[in-house]
Amino acid sequence: MTRPVAIVGVGQTKPGDRSEVTYPDLVREAVQAVFHDSGIDPDDIESVIFGSMPSMMEGVAMNHFYLADALRGVGKTFMRTETCGTTGISLAFSGYYSVASGFADLVLVVASEKVNEGDAQATMSTVAEPFYQRPFAAGAPGMYAMLPNEWMWKHDIEEDACRDAAATLSVDHHRDAVRNPCAHIRREFTLEEVKSAPVVVYPIRLLDVCPTSDGACAVIFASERIAKKMRQKPAWIKGIGFRGDEYVVGDSDRVESHCATDAAREAYEMAGITRPLEELDVAELYNPFTFVEMLHMESFGFCEPGTATARVLNGTFSREGTLPCGPSGGVLCTNPIGATALIRVAEIVLQVTGRAGDHQVPGVKLGLAHGLGGVNQFNGVMILGSEL
Amino acid sequence: MRGRVAIVEVAQSPGGESDEYYLDQVYRVCREVLDKAGISKDDVGTVVSAASDMFHGGVSCANAYFWDSGGAFLKNGSRNDGESLTSFLYAVMRIASGHYDTALVLGVCKGSENPSTDLCTHFFTDPFYQRHIGLNETFAAALQMRQYLDRSHVTEEQCARVVVKNLANALRNPYAHVKKRVSVDEVMDSPRIMDPLKQMECAPKSEGIVALLLASEDKARELTDKPVWFKGWGSSLDTAYLGDRDLLDCQLKAAAARAYQMAGIRDPREQIDVAEISEPYAFQELLWCEQLGFCPPGEGGTLIESGATGVDGDIPVNPSGGVLAMNPYVSRGLYRLCEVVLQITGQAGERQLEREVRTGLAHGTQGFAGQFHAVAIVEGGQAK
Amino acid sequence: MLTVNKRGHPILEAEASIPYELAYGPTWHRFFEELKQEKIFGTRCPKCERVLVPARTFCPRCFVDMGQWVQVSNAGTVANWAICNLAFFGAPFKPPFITSLIKLDGADNTFFHLVGGFDLEDVNLVGRIMKRGVRVEAVWERTKKGCIFDIKYFEPL
Numbered sequence: 001m002t003r004p005v006a007i008v009g010v011g012q013t014k015p016g017d018r019s020e021v022t023y024p025d026l027v028r029e030a031v032q033a034v035f036h037d038s039g040i041d042p043d044d045i046e047s048v049i050f051g052s053m054p055s056m057m058e059g060v061a062m063n064h065f066y067l068a069d070a071l072r073g074v075g076k077t078f079m080r081t082e083t084c085g086t087t088g089i090s091l092a093f094s095g096y097y098s099v100a101s102g103f104a105d106l107v108l109v110v111a112s113e114k115v116n117e118g119d120a121q122a123t124m125s126t127v128a129e130p131f132y133q134r135p136f137a138a139g140a141p142g143m144y145a146m147l148p149n150e151w152m153w154k155h156d157i158e159e160d161a162c163r164d165a166a167a168t169l170s171v172d173h174h175r176d177a178v179r180n181p182c183a184h185i186r187r188e189f190t191l192e193e194v195k196s197a198p199v200v201v202y203p204i205r206l207l208d209v210c211p212t213s214d215g216a217c218a219v220i221f222a223s224e225r226i227a228k229k230m231r232q233k234p235a236w237i238k239g240i241g242f243r244g245d246e247y248v249v250g251d252s253d254r255v256e257s258h259c260a261t262d263a264a265r266e267a268y269e270m271a272g273i274t275r276p277l278e279e280l281d282v283a284e285l286y287n288p289f290t291f292v293e294m295l296h297m298e299s300f301g302f303c304e305p306g307t308a309t310a311r312v313l314n315g316t317f318s319r320e321g322t323l324p325c326g327p328s329g330g331v332l333c334t335n336p337i338g339a340t341a342l343i344r345v346a347e348i349v350l351q352v353t354g355r356a357g358d359h360q361v362p363g364v365k366l367g368l369a370h371g372l373g374g375v376n377q378f379n380g381v382m383i384l385g386s387e388l
Numbered sequence: 389m390r391g392r393v394a395i396v397e398v399a400q401s402p403g404g405e406s407d408e409y410y411l412d413q414v415y416r417v418c419r420e421v422l423d424k425a426g427i428s429k430d431d432v433g434t435v436v437s438a439a440s441d442m443f444h445g446g447v448s449c450a451n452a453y454f455w456d457s458g459g460a461f462l463k464n465g466s467r468n469d470g471e472s473l474t475s476f477l478y479a480v481m482r483i484a485s486g487h488y489d490t491a492l493v494l495g496v497c498k499g500s501e502n503p504s505t506d507l508c509t510h511f512f513t514d515p516f517y518q519r520h521i522g523l524n525e526t527f528a529a530a531l532q533m534r535q536y537l538d539r540s541h542v543t544e545e546q547c548a549r550v551v552v553k554n555l556a557n558a559l560r561n562p563y564a565h566v567k568k569r570v571s572v573d574e575v576m577d578s579p580r581i582m583d584p585l586k587q588m589e590c591a592p593k594s595e596g597i598v599a600l601l602l603a604s605e606d607k608a609r610e611l612t613d614k615p616v617w618f619k620g621w622g623s624s625l626d627t628a629y630l631g632d633r634d635l636l637d638c639q640l641k642a643a644a645a646r647a648y649q650m651a652g653i654r655d656p657r658e659q660i661d662v663a664e665i666s667e668p669y670a671f672q673e674l675l676w677c678e679q680l681g682f683c684p685p686g687e688g689g690t691l692i693e694s695g696a697t698g699v700d701g702d703i704p705v706n707p708s709g710g711v712l713a714m715n716p717y718v719s720r721g722l723y724r725l726c727e728v729v730l731q732i733t734g735q736a737g738e739r740q741l742e743r744e745v746r747t748g749l750a751h752g753t754q755g756f757a758g759q760f761h762a763v764a765i766v767e768g769g770q771a772k
Numbered sequence: 773m774l775t776v777n778k779r780g781h782p783i784l785e786a787e788a789s790i791p792y793e794l795a796y797g798p799t800w801h802r803f804f805e806e807l808k809q810e811k812i813f814g815t816r817c818p819k820c821e822r823v824l825v826p827a828r829t830f831c832p833r834c835f836v837d838m839g840q841w842v843q844v845s846n847a848g849t850v851a852n853w854a855i856c857n858l859a860f861f862g863a864p865f866k867p868p869f870i871t872s873l874i875k876l877d878g879a880d881n882t883f884f885h886l887v888g889g890f891d892l893e894d895v896n897l898v899g900r901i902m903k904r905g906v907r908v909e910a911v912w913e914r915t916k917k918g919c920i921f922d923i924k925y926f927e928p929l
Contacts, residue, residue, distance in 0.1 A: 002486045003390065022516075022797035024628075025829050032835075042835065048625070051469070054441035054448040059792045061442035061511035062470055065755045068628050069832030075642060078625040078760065079478065080470040082441075084449035090466050094478060101484035102390040103477075118792050126448040130786045242464040246456045258462055266464065374452045407781040446786055503861065510862035515794050517826055520920040521871055521884050522856075522863045530854030531873060538852075538904055583855035627832050631873050631882035632824065635852070 004388055005099040006227035006234035008220050009038025010346035012182040015215030015334050017116050023058060024070035027112045030216035030339075031072055034108070038220050039231055045220070046104040047077040049094045051087045052112050052338030056123040071110050084127065085286070087111060088217070088341025089242070089371025089380035095221035096237055096382075105223040111339040112216035120212065120337065127374070129247075141209060141289070143249065143375040145201040148291035151255045155306030163203065165312040166290035167194040170207050170332065172318050173287075177329025179358040182343075184213040184334040203291065208332075210288040215336030217343045224388070235349040238366065239273070239383035241266030247377070254376040260299035263379040267368075268301075271383040276301045276323075277316075280383075281364040282351045283325045284344040286372035287332050296370065297325065300381070319361065327351065327359045341371030345382055352386040389650075393480045394608035394615035395766065396490075397425040397601045398726045403565030403594035403714040405500040410445065411457040413597050414496055418459045421492070421599040425611050432601075433488030435465035436479040438472030438495040440718045442508045445501035458494045472598075473721035473752040473762040477621045479602050489607040493600040495719030499593040505668075505717055512755060514628065523630070526590060528756035529669040530582035532635040536671055537584060539636060539686075544584060546689030547671040548575035551588050551712055553698060554667070558709025560739035563723075565594040565714045575670075589670035589712075596716025598726050614733040619747070620653070620765035622646025630756055640679040640753070640761040647749075648681075651765035656681040656749075660765075662731045662741060663705045663749040664724035667712060672758070673697075673705060676751065680763070699741060707731065707739050721752025725764055732768035799829045802841070807923065808916040814879050816840045822880035845877035847909040847929070853887060853902055864921070868892045874908060874926055885920070889927030901928050 011033025018026050035042055050071050055061035064073065064080050083090040088111045095109040121141075152162050171191055177183035189207055197206040227234040243266075245259040246252050252259075264276075273279045283302070287293035294308035302323055303311045311317060317325040326332070328347040331340055348367035350356040365387065371380040399420035401413055422429060437458055439450035447453050451467035468475045472495040479491035502508060506524040513519035536542055552572055558564035570588065578588040601611075608615040623646070624639035644656070653659045663680070667673035674688025682703050683691040691697060697705035706712075708727040711720050728748035730736040750764045777783045796804070799815070803826050806813045814823040815838035817831035823842045830837055853872035856863065863869075869892060873882035887908055891897055908926035916922045 019793070019795040020797065022795055022800060022829070025797055025799075028830060028835075054450075055511060056441070056448055059511070059515060059794070060513070061508060062440060062754070063512075064470060064625070065512045065759050066514050066628055068625050068759070069830075069835075072835055073625045074627045074832060075624055075639065077623050077646065079474040079623070080468055081466055081478075082469040083451050083467050093466060097478065097481040097485050097487075100486070101481035103481050103484070114795070117794050123448055126446060127452055129447055129453060130784055242466070243462050244451075244455045244460050244465055246461060247453055262462060263464075374449065377452055377455070405779075407777075407779070507861040510860075515792075516796065516800050517920055518884055519862065520864060521886065522860070523871075523884065524860065524862065526860075527854060527856065527871060530856075531852045531871070534854060535852050579857065580855070581858040583857065585854070629881070629884070631884050632832065 003100050003102060004224045005096050005237045006222050006224065007349045008222045008227050008230045008234045009034045009040060010349050011037055011218040012343060012346060013216045014182065015184040015213040015336050018114065018214035019116060023114045024067050026114060026214060027067050027110065027216045028070040030218040031070060031110060034218035034220055040220060042072050045076060045106055045108045047098055047107045048073040049079045049081060049091055049107060049109045051080055051082040051091045053084065053087065054123060056118065056126060057120065058114050058117045083373055083378055085337065085373030086341055086371040086378040086380045087338045088343065089345065089369065089382060091342055092219065092345045092382055093240060093242060093380065095219065096240060099221050099223050105226050107221040108218065109221060109342065110216065110218045111342040113336040113338040114214040115212045115336055116214050141201045141204055144289050144292055145204050147255055147295060147376065148203060151295055154255060157306060157309055161309050161313065163195065165294060165309040166208055167191050168312055169290040169293055170194045173326050173330045173332045176319060176327050176359060177333035180328045183329040185211050204289055208290040210331050210335035213334050213336040215334065215339050217339040217346050219342060219346055233353045235352045235384045235386065236388050237382060238385040239267035239271030242380040245377045249375050255295060256305065257299055257376050259376065260296060260379040263381045264300040267381040267383050277303065280323055280366055280368050282327060282348065282361050282367040283323060284328060284330065284347045284369050285325055286341055286344060286370045287326060287330045288335055290332060324361050327361050341380065344369040344371065348384045352384050389484045391484050392605040393483045393618045394603055394605065395600050395729050396603045396608055396611045396615060397421050398729050399424065399599045400563050400723060400726050401597040402563045403596055403716065406595065410498045410501065411454060414454045414457040417597045417599045418492065418494060421601050425601050427611065429459045431490065432459060432492050433490045434482050435460035435463055435492045435494060436475045436482065437467045438475035438718055438722060439467060440469045442511060443497050443502050443718050445498060454496060459492055471721050471752045471754050471760055471762050472719050473725065473750065473764050474623065476722060476725060476764060480618050483602060483604050489604045491602045493602060493722065495598045495722035497596055497716035497718040499595040499716050505593050518629065523756065525668065525756060526582050526585065528630060530585045531630065532757040533584050533669065533671045535635050536675055541686055542674060542689035545572055545576065546692055547589060547674065548572045549692050550667065550670040550673045551575045553692065554706050554710045554712045557699060557707050557739065558713035561708050563714065564709040566592050567709060567713055585669060591668040591711045591715035594715045596714065596719045596723055598719050598722045600722065600726065614768065616729045616732050616766045616768050619767045620647040620651025622650065623760065623762040626759045635757045638679055638758045638761065640676055640758060643761040643763045644680050647763040647765050653765065657703050659747055660703065660749050661743060661745040661747050662707065662728060663703060664708060664727045665705055665710065665751045666720055666724060666753045667710050668715060670712060673710065677705060704741055707741060721750065721762060724752060725750035728766060732766065797829065799827050803827045804918040808918055810912050812844050812846055812876060814842050814844050816842050823878060824881050825876055825879045825883050842878065844879045847907060848874045848876035850887065850904060850906045850908055851875045851882045855898065870902065872926065885923060886925040888925035
């Protein structure tokens, strides 16, 4: 059987426009936070794993060379994992396998992005190959706007209801973010404000879209032996699942996405979950766009295909609902891209260990963290629990 | 590490420039390794690739581009950027964790579509200080070589000998990019592009796609009668600014120590039968040999002069021709490992060493003057 | 556009260019402000007491915030150098030029910059001058921009 793996510490930066500090200083903020949180001696770390978005984001290639010192990576076993938007969750997987395999007992995983220094949408456009798709690429919103349109059409979802549900998610997430000191946009909005915000790419409006955030996140993975000696309660990794889809966007159905459903199924099987809506206590979905979050609620089996709109409107996924989604305010309020999916993991760790402070959901035992990359091309799911 | 993991099959593309579409090349190499092992794509548990966006023809998120061409459609997989030997370790860890029986390791770099290696490595620099001085890997190597010549008994001629040896070895390697018989004088007379470095002492820019199929112990026995077992792995990262480092006191020593300890190697020169080392600059083969413990510090020059690192020597280094003969920047570490596997399984063709090859070492390095090093130890023969 | 490469095969000529706004942060900011005043500053680690140039926010070894700012000398000794005879992307000047790691007096590490101020085309002269341990001193640009090339190069004394 697989060796149990725990997360014994998390560290986050204060995200936002952080042009008052250099990139290495921002990364160091998260690294110091994780050592402070865990009480672990940095010398005891055996292996450091790091990743971010592509070099074009900040104009530094293989930036682990530049960030080596800030990562406390000097003299350590090192590995860099990077899978675009899923980078953060893929990093968590790298940390998990390092411990589960017996290669290491204590692993530091760090992810970061200083999105304000470059042009994220220009970078995203270069993800499309130059022969065929790049000339059409309109950054991430352009590509992601197509999914909800197709979804509404497919399930005959009334457009007004869908609009209301997306706006409800935006209002809820922005309200939640006010309680989270590690959120970027901490300001409440009304339904009317969301629905009358400028259109970015129809039907996505400005308040349906994540902000441009600088930020970093650090997480320490540990073996059972070490986790049980820690002063504070660890979070245990109960399940993991990941899938990657075809590259060319037109080649596969990205609405009823096998990539997303299979990733979740793999994680549920490992965790022994058969009824996710009832068994999970909290979820942090990777939701840079309100509309797309509803697709994943369906893909992950929180509700039947085509029913997420109604479920959102009846409060199933709000803070007080059956399965609160995004109590941190989610990606919608904070998106330092390379770090974003690792922040989902960190937030679930805080929730299952009861350390989420003002945005703690009461009585959480089992939670789901999600990473999303490409145009729904990559989905990663990690289930974390309070018990081994 | 829990459980044993073996390399079952390898496949690689030749290094010259081709005008093939990149994704077709990726597909063909993956196809080849699966066909050799006699399994289908659906039987592969997980895929771990190595690619770098900086060396990827201007297409970002490299993993997105070649994901399905690399056999990973709807699979659980991942991609490591940076030194490709880390992808080997990651695949080993995925199998050792008990989650998978098989893993495909893929290294991709279509060098012919990239700008010069120096242009790419220039962007490793911090944007405020070292970048403006024009730092790139060749520059850092020239500084390192100066220090090496200054502080040890190694001569420029001894460094040049590495080129003579490796390019001659490459004559017998159908996958090498640059292969020819050259003399020490020719190397010494080639333009001193970054004095003391000469042009012929610098590796070319090659394209290279390489795939290795890994399996758990039980599965490996099913798939091959010549498994090559994972024995040890080590790596280490150095600090960001050249001015903070002693360029001759590299992290390779730490990386090797970790790998040797894991593999139970006490006397590397005695216990290792073949070493494939990443030497993008000729003198580095000598310096790396010292730090790998093949000879005492400062004796790298004497080592090559004695013939010990030749194909007939007691510690053959780079029988494939090494990185000087074949330099797909990102996948070059996996190319080293691929050659070691071929030598251990007796499939190295014309360049097969005459001695018995049981234990091999593969080394990869990237960054200024070797800012990152990785060492992998593998061993042939049936499991005990 | 569709064109052909030097071997006559079809290729797409492509280029990507993206503008950046890179945060200096307080440490680089002060370092470059001081540089404009022709002063080279390092920072001292309160733990290992090394003075590192250029100034750092934190000590890479001890991982603690750097303490005191320390002005180091504008002069030092050459620890290492390489002569570039090849034009390349990112090169600060047309070759030949010499990059060097210079141990500035008062610093505990070496500083990466150029050595110049003499005829670099003259191979024999370069050979006579460039040796480990040779003393050099910063030569300054008249108009300062707050960048690393406010120091033109270091000139042998």
